[in-house]
Amino acid sequence: MGLIVQKYGGTSVGSPDRIRAVAERVARTRGEGHDVVVVVSAMAGETNRLLALGRELAAAPDAREMDALVATGEQVSSALLSITLNAAGTPARSLLGHQVRMRTDGAFTKARIQTIDDASLREVLDRGRVAVVAGFQGVDAAGNITTLGRGGSDTSAVALAAALEADVCEIYTDVDGVYTADPRICPDARKVDRISYEEMLELASLGAKVLQIRSVEVAMKFGVPIHVRSSFSDAEGTVVTREDDALESVVVAGVTKNDDEARVIVRGVIDQPGLAASIFEALAADNISVDMIIQNVSEDGRTDVTFTVADGEAEQAREIVEGALASSQRGAILLDRDVCKVSIVGLGMRSHAGVAAKMFRLLAEAGVNIQAISTSEIKVSCLIDAGQGVDAVRALHTGFSLGHPQ
Amino acid sequence: MGLIVQKYGGTSVGSPDRIRAVAERVARTRGEGHDVVVVVSAMAGETNRLLALGRELAAAPDAREMDALVATGEQVSSALLSITLNAAGTPARSLLGHQVRMRTDGAFTKARIQTIDDASLREVLDRGRVAVVAGFQGVDAAGNITTLGRGGSDTSAVALAAALEADVCEIYTDVDGVYTADPRICPDARKVDRISYEEMLELASLGAKVLQIRSVEVAMKFGVPIHVRSSFSDAEGTVVTREDDALESVVVAGVTKNDDEARVIVRGVIDQPGLAASIFEALAADNISVDMIIQNVSEDGRTDVTFTVADGEAEQAREIVEGALASSQRGAILLDRDVCKVSIVGLGMRSHAGVAAKMFRLLAEAGVNIQAISTSEIKVSCLIDAGQGVDAVRALHTGFSLGHPQ
Numbered sequence: 001m002g003l004i005v006q007k008y009g010g011t012s013v014g015s016p017d018r019i020r021a022v023a024e025r026v027a028r029t030r031g032e033g034h035d036v037v038v039v040v041s042a043m044a045g046e047t048n049r050l051l052a053l054g055r056e057l058a059a060a061p062d063a064r065e066m067d068a069l070v071a072t073g074e075q076v077s078s079a080l081l082s083i084t085l086n087a088a089g090t091p092a093r094s095l096l097g098h099q100v101r102m103r104t105d106g107a108f109t110k111a112r113i114q115t116i117d118d119a120s121l122r123e124v125l126d127r128g129r130v131a132v133v134a135g136f137q138g139v140d141a142a143g144n145i146t147t148l149g150r151g152g153s154d155t156s157a158v159a160l161a162a163a164l165e166a167d168v169c170e171i172y173t174d175v176d177g178v179y180t181a182d183p184r185i186c187p188d189a190r191k192v193d194r195i196s197y198e199e200m201l202e203l204a205s206l207g208a209k210v211l212q213i214r215s216v217e218v219a220m221k222f223g224v225p226i227h228v229r230s231s232f233s234d235a236e237g238t239v240v241t242r243e244d245d246a247l248e249s250v251v252v253a254g255v256t257k258n259d260d261e262a263r264v265i266v267r268g269v270i271d272q273p274g275l276a277a278s279i280f281e282a283l284a285a286d287n288i289s290v291d292m293i294i295q296n297v298s299e300d301g302r303t304d305v306t307f308t309v310a311d312g313e314a315e316q317a318r319e320i321v322e323g324a325l326a327s328s329q330r331g332a333i334l335l336d337r338d339v340c341k342v343s344i345v346g347l348g349m350r351s352h353a354g355v356a357a358k359m360f361r362l363l364a365e366a367g368v369n370i371q372a373i374s375t376s377e378i379k380v381s382c383l384i385d386a387g388q389g390v391d392a393v394r395a396l397h398t399g400f401s402l403g404h405p406q
Numbered sequence: 407m408g409l410i411v412q413k414y415g416g417t418s419v420g421s422p423d424r425i426r427a428v429a430e431r432v433a434r435t436r437g438e439g440h441d442v443v444v445v446v447s448a449m450a451g452e453t454n455r456l457l458a459l460g461r462e463l464a465a466a467p468d469a470r471e472m473d474a475l476v477a478t479g480e481q482v483s484s485a486l487l488s489i490t491l492n493a494a495g496t497p498a499r500s501l502l503g504h505q506v507r508m509r510t511d512g513a514f515t516k517a518r519i520q521t522i523d524d525a526s527l528r529e530v531l532d533r534g535r536v537a538v539v540a541g542f543q544g545v546d547a548a549g550n551i552t553t554l555g556r557g558g559s560d561t562s563a564v565a566l567a568a569a570l571e572a573d574v575c576e577i578y579t580d581v582d583g584v585y586t587a588d589p590r591i592c593p594d595a596r597k598v599d600r601i602s603y604e605e606m607l608e609l610a611s612l613g614a615k616v617l618q619i620r621s622v623e624v625a626m627k628f629g630v631p632i633h634v635r636s637s638f639s640d641a642e643g644t645v646v647t648r649e650d651d652a653l654e655s656v657v658v659a660g661v662t663k664n665d666d667e668a669r670v671i672v673r674g675v676i677d678q679p680g681l682a683a684s685i686f687e688a689l690a691a692d693n694i695s696v697d698m699i700i701q702n703v704s705e706d707g708r709t710d711v712t713f714t715v716a717d718g719e720a721e722q723a724r725e726i727v728e729g730a731l732a733s734s735q736r737g738a739i740l741l742d743r744d745v746c747k748v749s750i751v752g753l754g755m756r757s758h759a760g761v762a763a764k765m766f767r768l769l770a771e772a773g774v775n776i777q778a779i780s781t782s783e784i785k786v787s788c789l790i791d792a793g794q795g796v797d798a799v800r801a802l803h804t805g806f807s808l809g810h811p812q
Binding site: 016020050053056060061068086098 | 464471477551
């Protein structure tokens with residue numbers, strides 16, 4: 001007997017048949033005596049269809065209106081699942097962002113949740129109903145519809161679980177958990193049974209698409225256990241939880257590859273105080289996230305500054321740098337979009353020396369040249385040639401003995 | 407300089423190109439110095455697509471959830487039109503039922519508007535923006551999304567025009583006004599320049615699909631002039647207005663045919679007080695609207711009761727009568743779905759005797775047998791064989807000299 005939040009992604013509600021399967025699972029959970037709050041994404045493909053419609057009508061469509069537009073995707077799936085549940089004898093009610101009082105800031109297309117007033121949800125649950133909440137959407141102080149950014153339904157679910165002090169937030173998706181590496185790259189990749197918030201955060205930031213980063217942050221902040229599992233099977237998935245509870249505190253938990261990377265090289269920057277700041281302040285002002293930064297040693301009073309950004313923002317980043325530095329202050333600005341980032345993540349790194357060195361050695365043995373390096377307490381990332389990404393991931397996955405025993 | 411409410415139907419916003427055309431017209435109206443409130447329907451076909459999805463998941467889908475489902479259609483078109491207006495330099499904001507505080511009762515799928523709080527609308531207009539309101543939808547006292555029934559966007563528009571005391575409510579559709587008869591049946595049918603609310607009400611009730619009945623009722627109650635016109639041309643359409651202002655107070659304003667009719671014949675009903683009441687109370691309890699009723703003179707203590715209902719409710723009506731009267735109280739119950747209703751409508755009938763008689767004579771001359779008759783102050787309807795409907799309309803249209811002079 002508890003309170004369980006279940007979130008179903010786009011493929012899990014992608015067709016009437018899939019919606020029926022979800023309804024059966026929800027009914028089963030309720031049959032075990034639990035209160036259930038369901039959070040749904042838009043049916044697979046629907047958000048992209050709506051975005052394309054909006055973009056067909058305007059090159060730079062109004063952000064407020066785009067949020068009102070795409071929020072309909074989750075409204076449709078929450079209504080359809082409620083219809084299915086009610087028809088099957090499980091009383092249910094759909095609730096939209098404004099009905100569940102999911103208050104966000106006013107940053108359209110990437111709003112952040114500020115408060116949730118759980119009164120309407122409690123009322124639905126108290127009447128013995130399943131609450132089916134449209135994910136991804138909220139409402140700002142002025143009553144405008146906002147959305148939480150791609151994958152935002154994960155965050156909706158975790159935030160609701162936190163507000164309701166749910167026992168667990170189950171995230172149903174089309175994979176059955178978190179793996180030591182992408183199984184399409186490493187066939188011997190192993191499903192991880194438990195993993196810490198910190199590791200999951202790094203994995204999500206580094207290209208593992210299982211969970212939205214923000215949802216892991218919220219879960220960590222409020223101590224909500226997340227259970228990532230498949231809506232296509234009953235197998236246990238991966239539990240994301242506090243470090244103490246994450247039993248497998250291994251040196252390296254997983255290897256990731258992120259292809260959404262581009263390298264911007266600013267040649268011949270005059271090496272005087274404040275020039276680097278000018279570059280990165282200008283990028284920050286336009287909300288471009290910079291990942292790795294390398295500044296070479298100065299030569300003849302000039303230096304090269306290299307940094308990486310998301311591939312989709314590379315052109316914009318180059319233009320911003322062009323605007324920020326007069327051509328007399330710098331040489332050419334080069335763009336290299338043919339790069340990827342491979343990373344290893346693991347809590348154990350904190351207490352084990354030499355993990356980074358071992359990574360560099362494994363890459364060298366695989367003939368992979370490292371273009372840039374960045375590290376945190378629990379991860380090491382290397383920027384490499386895009387064409388060598390698969391080889392690099394395999395070499396690291398094998399070298400750190402992450403796969404199933406052969 | 408005034409305030410104009412413009413409502414665009416499903417075909418008028420049925421594609422990105424059509425939405426652009428609507429945006430141009432809105433911008434033009436605004437360019438003439440008017441404040442503009444736009445009300446939009448769902449893109450053509452969208453409501454049916456959503457209804458089909460819901461019905462695929464439940465034979466009798468939950469009404470509250472169906473409303474939440476189909477309301478997304480208008481949300482999408484209001485957002486798309488706002489995106490288009492903003493991109494073209496006309497500041498605009500979409501507003502949903504709950505944002506414009508379109509408060510209705512809680513009768514899902516056929517809610518009625520109770521109040522409109524025009525504060526949010528006024529604020530949008532005061533900032534020099536076009537308000538683009540999602541039609542068809544409202545919100546009940548508990549915050550649930552409701553819808554106003556098929557064609558409900560007309561009513562949304564007229565109700566908003568009433569609340570804002572707009573100068574006119576323009577209803578843009580795919581025909582360019584109200585005609586003396588369906589031009590597909592009578593090629594010489596004439597567009598009517600002005601018509602009274604009363605006549606329009608009768609025409610709408612009798613199968614003319616130009617305006618939702620409820621919208622005409624609201625317009626009449628609050629004295630809102632409606633201008634029915636085509637979104638595909640700039641031609642003047644038909645103005646629906648008070649009787650005093652309706653210049654063409656002709657004897658017969660138009661002829662209509664409604665094929666959505668079925669006749670239920672209850673044979674051999676025991677002729678005792680209360681039996682007819684039992685039939686029609688039972689039908690009313692299940693919200694079946696009965697139109698014509700005929701009770702034959704009694705013979706051997708038994709009589710026949712015949713009534714007409716909408717074709718889609720005929721089977722249900724028969725079952726209700728079967729349940730309401732024991733078989734000992736009645737004979738067989740027959741269903742005749744092969745009927746239609748032709749009607750003539752005109753304010754002038756009130757002061758001209760013999761209009762009904764002329765109608766019956768014209769039908770007789772055309773060889774049309776009349777199965778039932780109903781009349782009001784300003785209309786006469788005859789139930790006839792479905793196969794004779796077209797001939798009947800043509801005979802009446804010609805006989806009352808409604809067409810263009812040849």
